[in-house]
Amino acid sequence: MSVKKNVIAGWLGHLVTVLIGFFLMPYILGILEETRYGVWLLLNAVAAYSGLIYAGFGATICRYVADSSARKEWDRMNQFVSSIQSVYFGSATLVVLATITFALVAPMMDKWGDVSIREVQSAILVIGSTIAMGMVASVYGGVLIGTQQLHIKRAIEVTCGITRGLLTVLFLKQQWGLVTLSLVFFAVTVLEHGLSAWFAYRVCPQLSVSPKHIRREVLKECFGFSTFNAIALAAEYLIYFTDTIVIGLVLGPKAIVPYQIGLRIAQMIQMPIAQIGEAILPKAGELHANAERGQLGSLVAKAMGIAFLLAGGFLIGGYYFGDQLVSTWMGRSFTHTHTVMVILLATQVVSMPMVIIRKALLGSGEVKTPAFIDLLEAVSNLALSLVLVHYWGIVGVAIGTFVPLLVIESSLLLPFAMKRLHITRGDLLTQVVGPAIPSFVLLFAFSEIVTRLEFGTGWGPLLLTTACGGGVLVLARGAVHVLTRPAAVNASPGAQ
Numbered sequence: 001m002s003v004k005k006n007v008i009a010g011w012l013g014h015l016v017t018v019l020i021g022f023f024l025m026p027y028i029l030g031i032l033e034e035t036r037y038g039v040w041l042l043l044n045a046v047a048a049y050s051g052l053i054y055a056g057f058g059a060t061i062c063r064y065v066a067d068s069s070a071r072k073e074w075d076r077m078n079q080f081v082s083s084i085q086s087v088y089f090g091s092a093t094l095v096v097l098a099t100i101t102f103a104l105v106a107p108m109m110d111k112w113g114d115v116s117i118r119e120v121q122s123a124i125l126v127i128g129s130t131i132a133m134g135m136v137a138s139v140y141g142g143v144l145i146g147t148q149q150l151h152i153k154r155a156i157e158v159t160c161g162i163t164r165g166l167l168t169v170l171f172l173k174q175q176w177g178l179v180t181l182s183l184v185f186f187a188v189t190v191l192e193h194g195l196s197a198w199f200a201y202r203v204c205p206q207l208s209v210s211p212k213h214i215r216r217e218v219l220k221e222c223f224g225f226s227t228f229n230a231i232a233l234a235a236e237y238l239i240y241f242t243d244t245i246v247i248g249l250v251l252g253p254k255a256i257v258p259y260q261i262g263l264r265i266a267q268m269i270q271m272p273i274a275q276i277g278e279a280i281l282p283k284a285g286e287l288h289a290n291a292e293r294g295q296l297g298s299l300v301a302k303a304m305g306i307a308f309l310l311a312g313g314f315l316i317g318g319y320y321f322g323d324q325l326v327s328t329w330m331g332r333s334f335t336h337t338h339t340v341m342v343i344l345l346a347t348q349v350v351s352m353p354m355v356i357i358r359k360a361l362l363g364s365g366e367v368k369t370p371a372f373i374d375l376l377e378a379v380s381n382l383a384l385s386l387v388l389v390h391y392w393g394i395v396g397v398a399i400g401t402f403v404p405l406l407v408i409e410s411s412l413l414l415p416f417a418m419k420r421l422h423i424t425r426g427d428l429l430t431q432v433v434g435p436a437i438p439s440f441v442l443l444f445a446f447s448e449i450v451t452r453l454e455f456g457t458g459w460g461p462l463l464l465t466t467a468c469g470g471g472v473l474v475l476a477r478g479a480v481h482v483l484t485r486p487a488a489v490n491a492s493p494g495a496q
Contacts (some may be wrong), residue, residue, distance in 0.1 A: 013154030018268055020165045025264065026330050028168065029257070032177045035113040038253030040178055041260050042111070043123060045244035046102070050095050050131045059362055060084065060222055061139055065146025066363065074206035075213075082213035084222060085139045092132040099128025113253060119178050126182035130189050137193035140200040143207060148283070152199050160192045235374035239381050239405075243397050246382075250389050258334035259394040261326060262341035266348055269314040273307045273352040277359035297422035300360045301431040304353040309436045311352040313443060313473045315345040320447040321465060328462055336395050343398040347405055353432065354409050357417040366420050373413045380404035435484070439476035446472045 029037050061084050068077035103121045106112075112120050144153045167184045201207055243263075247256050280303055318325075322345075323338040361370055381404045388396025418424070450465055 013158045016158045017161045017271070020161045021264070022329060024165055024168060025261075028172065028177075028181070029330070031172055031174055033174075034254045034257050036115050036174070036177060038248065038256045039112055039115050039120065040123075040181060041244060041256045042248040042253050043120070043127060043178070045241045045248070047127050047131060048241045050098070050128075050135075058138065058142060061142035062146045063363060063365070064222070065143055066148070069147050069204070077206070078208045078210075078213045079215045079218045080222065081139050081143060081207070082209050082211065083215060083218045084142075085136065085209055086211070086214050087219070087222075088136050088138065092135045095128055095132040095135060099125060099132075102128070111248060111253060115178070119176055122176075123178035123182045126179065126186055130182070130186040133186075134189045134193055137197060139209065140193065140196040143200040143204060144196060147204055149199070149203050152203065153196070156192055156195045156199070159195070160188045163191060164188045231371035231375050235371070235378035238378035239374075239401065242378075242382050243385060243401060246385050246389055247394055247397055250386075251393060255394060258337045259340055259397065261330060261334055262337045262339075262344055262398070265318065265322065265325065265341050266314075266344035269311050269345070269348050269352065270355075273310060273348075273355055276303050276306060277355045280356055280359045280363065283363070296360065296364070297427070300356055300421050301423050301427040303356045304428075305432045305435060307352040307356055308349065308432050309439060309473065309477055311345075311349040312436055312440050313470070315342070315349055316440065316443050316447055317466065317469055318342055318345045320451055321462065324457060324462060328457065328459055336393065339395050340398045343395070343402050347398075347402045350406050350409060354413060354417075357413070357421070360421055361417055364420070369416055370413060373408060373416070376412075377404050377408040380408065430484075435477060435480045438480055439473045442472050442476045443469060 028040075032040065061081060064080040065077055068074070068080065103124045106120050106124060107117050141153060144150070164184055167187060168181065171184065172180050244256055244260065247259055280300065283299065319342050322341045323333060326337050326341075327333045358370060361367070381401055383400075384404060385397045385400030388400045390396070392399065418428075446469055450468075
């Protein structure tokens with residue numbers, strides 16, 4: 001399946017997921033109330049660190065499946081998949097031990113408010129069991145991504161998202177609500193990985209996951225590749241999950257909620273661009289395997305342009321209409337949520353084009369230098385957030401995320417990636433930044449006019465404004481494309 005079709009499938013899946021999440025978040029918050037919901041968010045942030053035990057093998061399996069399937073080396077592919085799953089069995093054991101430990105020490109942590117400690121412990125045990133089970137079965141999702149079957153993976157995610165929403169609505173009650181959410185999480189995870197395994201064998205009949213395919217030399221190669229990818233993964237987790245834990249431990253679980261609302265809105269743009277990155281990763285592996293470097297650089301530059309356009313559009317919309325969105329969505333406004341949201345959306349303008357670059361580098365086998373750059377950024381983020389949270393609260397945490405990302409990615413990661421992926425400054429100007437400027441100017445003008453006209457409040461005016469603003473962004477970008485097309489046709493692919 002082509003990159004374009006995979007991206008479109010990912011976007012459609014993301015749209016459904018966003019709609020489900022938009023319904024579920026205020027529904028869950030209304031039933032559990034802020035303290036219990038804050039505890040749920042804190043538990044999930046802690047649980048997210050279990051991803052570190054994957055040791056970078058998630059991206060490794062995608063990369064090697066993409067490479068092996070492109071070369072039609074099926075025995076090699078089965079060796080990689082089976083060997084990595086054997087590692088996951090060991091990782092799952094560590095997860096179970098960590099879960100039991102966390103449940104035992106939970107009573108010593110005075111961070112649960114009025115939530116019953118038994119409810120907290122039960123939720124921890126169910127969440128940990130879910131993660132351990134899903135870890136072993138996750139290789140099948142990696143096979144689907146590596147063989148560029150993202151449309152199937154997205155369809156599975158949509159199915160599971162709808163199932164999760166229905167189960168939550170049917171069974172969630174305030175009493176023991178954390179346990180109910182945990183059990184829903186468990187049931188949906190079983191469904192997701194069961195479907196992934198079934199489709200993986202359907203789309204790749206040559207697939208065979210068995211202990212007989214495990215090879216020591218393959219494990220050695222996987223660990224060599226995954227070591228630096230694991231560093232990058234640790235950095236990513238420090239950046240995206242530590243904020244919630246810092247807020248919960250310093251300010252309490254209730255303070256997580258307004259930050260999480262702003263973060264969730266910022267992630268609306270993060271997810272569709274992540275779909276582009278996931279489609280780029282296996283394609284980059286294929287192009288790298290075939291030594292088609294010029295085509296790879298051109299593909300990455302175009303994808304970065306889309307990411308920059310979308311992230312910038314969301315920032316402008318969030319600045320003008322974010323507060324209205326929060327009050328319409330959640331039923332009331334939350335202190336500092338709009339400020340946090342704007343800062344995090346500004347972060348996305350920088351980070352989202354770099355997501356494309358990271359995936360392309362990973363698909364091309366470049367992991368060492370990006371990993372250490374990511375680690376530097378993550379440590380800087382954590383240190384700054386720990387300091388600023390005491391002065392500016394959740395706004396300080398958002399600033400602690402934005403500043404290191406802006407400085408480090410623009411000064412270190414971008415120059416490195418441009419050299420490795422054969423992207424010139426001219427490419428950045430003509431394919432990423434330049435074409436988006438007219439769109440941003442027109443969107444600013446449109447948003448200013450709309451705010452002065454005061455169309456009203458509620459979902460109707462908000463959705464109409466969003467649709468019109470998106471239309472302005474797309475039409476302006478289309479006009480730029482048409483006007484610059486003759487120059488693009490006459491220019492050589494490797495110009496400059």
